[in-house]
Amino acid sequence: MHDRTDTYQACFERRWGHLRRARVRALAWLLDAPDLLDIHDPHWEGRVATLGLMTPDTERWLRELDADPAPLDAALGAKMTTRLGLYAEKLMAFYFAHQGRLVAHGLQVRASRNDTVGEFDFLLDAGEGVEHIEFATKFYLLQDESAVGFDTFVGPNLADSLGRKMRKVFDRQLLLGSHPAAQNVLPRPVVAARALVKGWLFYPRGTYQAMQGITAGHCRGFWCALAELDALPGDRFLILPRLQWLPPFRAQSATWMLDKAQLAAELADHFMVSDTPVLVALVREQSGNCADAIVEFERGFIVPDDWRERARSRLRP
Numbered sequence: 001m002h003d004r005t006d007t008y009q010a011c012f013e014r015r016w017g018h019l020r021r022a023r024v025r026a027l028a029w030l031l032d033a034p035d036l037l038d039i040h041d042p043h044w045e046g047r048v049a050t051l052g053l054m055t056p057d058t059e060r061w062l063r064e065l066d067a068d069p070a071p072l073d074a075a076l077g078a079k080m081t082t083r084l085g086l087y088a089e090k091l092m093a094f095y096f097a098h099q100g101r102l103v104a105h106g107l108q109v110r111a112s113r114n115d116t117v118g119e120f121d122f123l124l125d126a127g128e129g130v131e132h133i134e135f136a137t138k139f140y141l142l143q144d145e146s147a148v149g150f151d152t153f154v155g156p157n158l159a160d161s162l163g164r165k166m167r168k169v170f171d172r173q174l175l176l177g178s179h180p181a182a183q184n185v186l187p188r189p190v191v192a193a194r195a196l197v198k199g200w201l202f203y204p205r206g207t208y209q210a211m212q213g214i215t216a217g218h219c220r221g222f223w224c225a226l227a228e229l230d231a232l233p234g235d236r237f238l239i240l241p242r243l244q245w246l247p248p249f250r251a252q253s254a255t256w257m258l259d260k261a262q263l264a265a266e267l268a269d270h271f272m273v274s275d276t277p278v279l280v281a282l283v284r285e286q287s288g289n290c291a292d293a294i295v296e297f298e299r300g301f302i303v304p305d306d307w308r309e310r311a312r313s314r315l316r317p
Helices: 008-016 022-032 056-067 070-076 084-098 162-171 173-178 180-184 226-231 260-273 307-314
Strands: 102-112 115-126 129-142 190-204 219-225 237-239 278-286 293-303
Touching: 008 022, 008 293, 022 056, 022 070, 022 084, 070 084, 084 102, 084 115, 084 129, 102 180, 115 173, 115 180, 115 190, 129 162, 129 173, 162 173, 162 190, 173 180, 173 190, 190 293, 219 226, 226 260, 226 293, 237 260, 260 278
Parallel strands: 129 190, 190 219, 219 293
Antiparallel strands: 102 115, 115 129, 237 278, 278 293
8 A cells, every 4th residue: 555544445446447347356356455364473383375466477367357257257157156255265266277276176075974074275286295275255343442352353243253263274274184084185295284364354433453463454444333324434335245345346337326324224124134244335436547437445344233242242262
């Protein structure tokens, strides 16, 4: 980012605003977005992976896919998943295959026919061995700004926390290559095992706290309760479907834009039947070289008014 007032959305739009197709933009975000975990922090003991800087060849490849997405569409398949994690995995598998590095994707390890030990997200070529990449795209909300820690970043539905997820990844999933049952399916020995984590962290509106172990320039947004909706800036909003959570939103038009009163009504109806937070994009019209577009300039989760209390009572380290 150019300065502290610059947003990730603005940076993404400058770099990737020429991409028009949602799937290609999602792939560009996965390849170019900051890693959620700081690869240089000793806390992770060198077990964090990174894709590194985008190469001119990859930039050119993304432009070509935007012009002709047939190879990407074929890789994703005709039956589109509704699971964001699986969608992101398929995009990454497509990239690793294009790089000529993919040895296996979603390789299951079973101790017996009815006993699944685990699954290798990705096995990548590493010469005489393979590198195990455990991949995740995560969205967490800082529940308690007075005590920042991995366990105070919680999932919107309160079923998970960043701390729990990282303990699962580093204490169990990255050890899969050493399990006796894995030796029966591994094409070559695992010579390295690392976690590749992308995502967004959301802070109580108007706050932000840096944290050791988290990349300083990570993608971030806000969260607020429904009762705090009037304080939001802007006058155009979009409720983002789950498969559009990865990159900042952009479209040539969006007939489902809402003003603040309409958004409040939609959210009130939603929370009457569900306590699941809703991801909202704050958008505006933007003129460009090619055409006008609707672009996201900020995003945040709107939560039920009792969400913070439920988070405190349900989640423990």
